[in-house]
Amino acid sequence: MRPVPATVRPAGTTALACLRSGLPDAARAVSEDHDQLTIELEPTRLIDAVRLLRDDPVARFEMPIFMTCVDWPERDPRFDVVYVLRSLTGNDVVRLLVRADADGTVPTLSGLLPGMEWHERECYDLFGLTFEGHPNLRRILLPDDWEGHPLRRDYVSFGEPVAFTHNLEWALSPQDRPEYMPGSVRGSVERP
Amino acid sequence: MSGAVLPPPPGTGMPTGAIPRQEGVPRIRPGGRGEFLEKIEPSEELMELNMGPQHPSTHGVLRLVLSLDGERVRACVPDIGYLHTGFEKSFESHTYQQCIPLTDRMDYLAPPMNNLGFALTAEKLLGIEIPPRGQYIRVIVAELSRIASHLIWLGTHALDLGATTVFMYCWRERDRILDILEWISGVRMMTSFIRVGGLMADVPAEFEAMVRDFLRDFLLKVDEYEGLLTSNPIWRDRTIGLGVIDAASALAFGCSGATLRGSGVPYDVRRAAPYGGYEQFEFDVPVGVNGDVYDRYLCRVREMRESCRIVQQAIDGLPAGPVNSTDRRVVPPPREEIDTSMESLILHFKLWTEGFRPPPGSCYHAIESPRGELGFFMVSDGGNRPYRCKVRAPSFSNLSALSRMVEGSLVADAVAIVGSIDIVLGDVDR
Numbered sequence: 001m002r003p004v005p006a007t008v009r010p011a012g013t014t015a016l017a018c019l020r021s022g023l024p025d026a027a028r029a030v031s032e033d034h035d036q037l038t039i040e041l042e043p044t045r046l047i048d049a050v051r052l053l054r055d056d057p058v059a060r061f062e063m064p065i066f067m068t069c070v071d072w073p074e075r076d077p078r079f080d081v082v083y084v085l086r087s088l089t090g091n092d093v094v095r096l097l098v099r100a101d102a103d104g105t106v107p108t109l110s111g112l113l114p115g116m117e118w119h120e121r122e123c124y125d126l127f128g129l130t131f132e133g134h135p136n137l138r139r140i141l142l143p144d145d146w147e148g149h150p151l152r153r154d155y156v157s158f159g160e161p162v163a164f165t166h167n168l169e170w171a172l173s174p175q176d177r178p179e180y181m182p183g184s185v186r187g188s189v190e191r192p
Numbered sequence: 193m194s195g196a197v198l199p200p201p202p203g204t205g206m207p208t209g210a211i212p213r214q215e216g217v218p219r220i221r222p223g224g225r226g227e228f229l230e231k232i233e234p235s236e237e238l239m240e241l242n243m244g245p246q247h248p249s250t251h252g253v254l255r256l257v258l259s260l261d262g263e264r265v266r267a268c269v270p271d272i273g274y275l276h277t278g279f280e281k282s283f284e285s286h287t288y289q290q291c292i293p294l295t296d297r298m299d300y301l302a303p304p305m306n307n308l309g310f311a312l313t314a315e316k317l318l319g320i321e322i323p324p325r326g327q328y329i330r331v332i333v334a335e336l337s338r339i340a341s342h343l344i345w346l347g348t349h350a351l352d353l354g355a356t357t358v359f360m361y362c363w364r365e366r367d368r369i370l371d372i373l374e375w376i377s378g379v380r381m382m383t384s385f386i387r388v389g390g391l392m393a394d395v396p397a398e399f400e401a402m403v404r405d406f407l408r409d410f411l412l413k414v415d416e417y418e419g420l421l422t423s424n425p426i427w428r429d430r431t432i433g434l435g436v437i438d439a440a441s442a443l444a445f446g447c448s449g450a451t452l453r454g455s456g457v458p459y460d461v462r463r464a465a466p467y468g469g470y471e472q473f474e475f476d477v478p479v480g481v482n483g484d485v486y487d488r489y490l491c492r493v494r495e496m497r498e499s500c501r502i503v504q505q506a507i508d509g510l511p512a513g514p515v516n517s518t519d520r521r522v523v524p525p526p527r528e529e530i531d532t533s534m535e536s537l538i539l540h541f542k543l544w545t546e547g548f549r550p551p552p553g554s555c556y557h558a559i560e561s562p563r564g565e566l567g568f569f570m571v572s573d574g575g576n577r578p579y580r581c582k583v584r585a586p587s588f589s590n591l592s593a594l595s596r597m598v599e600g601s602l603v604a605d606a607v608a609i610v611g612s613i614d615i616v617l618g619d620v621d622r
Binding site: 012034036038047060063064066068070071082084088091093095113114115116117118119122126139140141142143151152185 | 205272273274276278280281284315316378440441443444445446447457459464465553554555557558565567569571578580587588592621622
């Protein structure tokens with residue numbers, strides 16, 4: 001039976017060591033989840049950190065796996081922007097995290113890792129994030145005239161909002177609510 | 193012809209099974225197409241040509257905007273999204289188990305692979321593992337679907353370049369794999385056979401004989417395809433030296449699968465980060481040298497042979513026992529128990545109506561699909577639906593490198609290059 005390569009545990013350890021020695025002020029927080037490290041970075045240091053991880057002769061995180069976004073509408077800043085890079089040399093995967101506001105911008109990585117270009121376009125398309133310095137920030141999956149960014153949690157995906165007792169505030173404005181519904185601002189209607 | 197080839201990563205134990213070259217066969221035939229290509233003079237006038245969205249060689253709905261200088265492609269801009277279905281949005285409103293049929297429809301040439309990726313990621317979030325028999329059956333089904341997917345790729349790729357016979361042969365063998373899938377799951381393509389927590393059901397008694405019957409002569413069939421193509425001078429003329437991408441660029445574009453291995457990088461998720469029992473099987477990772485259409489072809493054809501090896505080992509060592517996890521949070525109690533225990537009945541009902549709730553957290557898990565690294569990034573907020581589930585589709589990243597490969601080639605060769613990266617538009621657009 002073939003020996004199985006030792007995968008770094010938890011994933012991301014080599015990247016963290018590289019960042020700690022090369023850019024000690026870049027990492028804002030580090031958390032571990034399911035044997036994977038998530039390194040939260042200052043948005044201003046993202047480019048430097050990725051360049052360091054890519055060019056470091058030991059770490060060599062040269063392969064952009066993907067980037068995406070997680071929307072937490074109740075939270076401020078609202079978006080978690082997640083980058084996953086892989087190093088074949090160290091057989092390691094690292095997850096980087098940058099937080100962004102609803103209308104905030106994130107620096108683009110497409111200049112460093114061309115594979116990120118399409119992923120960032122997808123993120124712009126589906127979440128409405130702007131990537132500063134991106135060479136071609138257009139919609140990629142949806143038609144150019146599409147309105148809104150569907151993967152935001154508050155996007156209404158189809159049809160009209162239907163009012164139930166649990167979502168009245170969301171579905172109907174106070175002016176639209178019939179007087180027998182809570183929160184209505186209509187005057188009481190004379191019933192025949 | 194090819195760029196810098198990275199040294200094999202030290203210490204990872206990855207093989208460097210470079211494809212042996214046949215002695216005495218020149219890579220470019222004297223007086224052939226390769227020599228003719230060098231003689232075309234560049235001009236100033238460019239023409240825009242739309243290739244697709246309805247073009248037979250794009251294998252789906254892909255539009256390529258080509259800037260042509262005579263017959264030569266100066267720039268290529270892929271336009272995708274025609275098959276965008278919003279699966280990632282749909283995941284957020286379905287319970288984990290309900291998401292499985294959705295994943296079938298992304299990479300529709302290897303649906304069990306998508307099931308496997310989703311199931312493994314959800315199981316990682318839940319912290320459960322399934323019994324060995326379930327793992328072995330998953331490996332067999334996944335590798336069979338890899339062979340089926342490669343057969344479609346080979347058939348259509350050869351058809352694009354004018355070799356119609358291969359297409360018929362490939363369809364013939366793929367049908368036998370679909371027969372096996374139908375026998376175990378009831379469905380030929382969208383099987384939803386691999387579920388979170390195990391399998392739809394244990395395999396029927398005939399399964400083993402069917403798989404052995406398939407394995408008995410499949411390698412001979414691969415010899416048959418290779419006999420039609422590998423040394424065929426027309427095939428070699430139309431594939432060697434085309435669509436070259438060097439290892440460093442392929443890595444920078446995030447390519448994976450045979451598109452990356454054709455350039456000489458021995459990266460295979462099954463080897464780099466083994467999952468679901470793959471560490472127990474012996475197989476080689478075929479690697480190309482030049483990163484052209486021909487090397488990607490050789491890699492995939494050899495991968496079919498390696499998949500056969502894995503299936504053979506798995507069917508020989510198929511253990512007895514249960515196929516599903518015994519974790520009652522995820523897998524409902526067996527039927528007999530429901531007749532005698534009220535709690536089991538309630539649990540069964542709740543599992544099928546509400547589903548299960550993984551603890552809050554996030555994880556990324558990747559598997560090696562026929563096209564490369566298929567990953568799922570799943571975030572749970574403690575509810576019964578994925579809060580966010582991002583699919584890292586291998587075809588998406590591979591396709592983004594297409595412009596780099598196509599620039600400078602002829603229009604007719606663009607067809608060969610698109611075929612060689614083996615995209616599935618359902619996977620690209622999701």
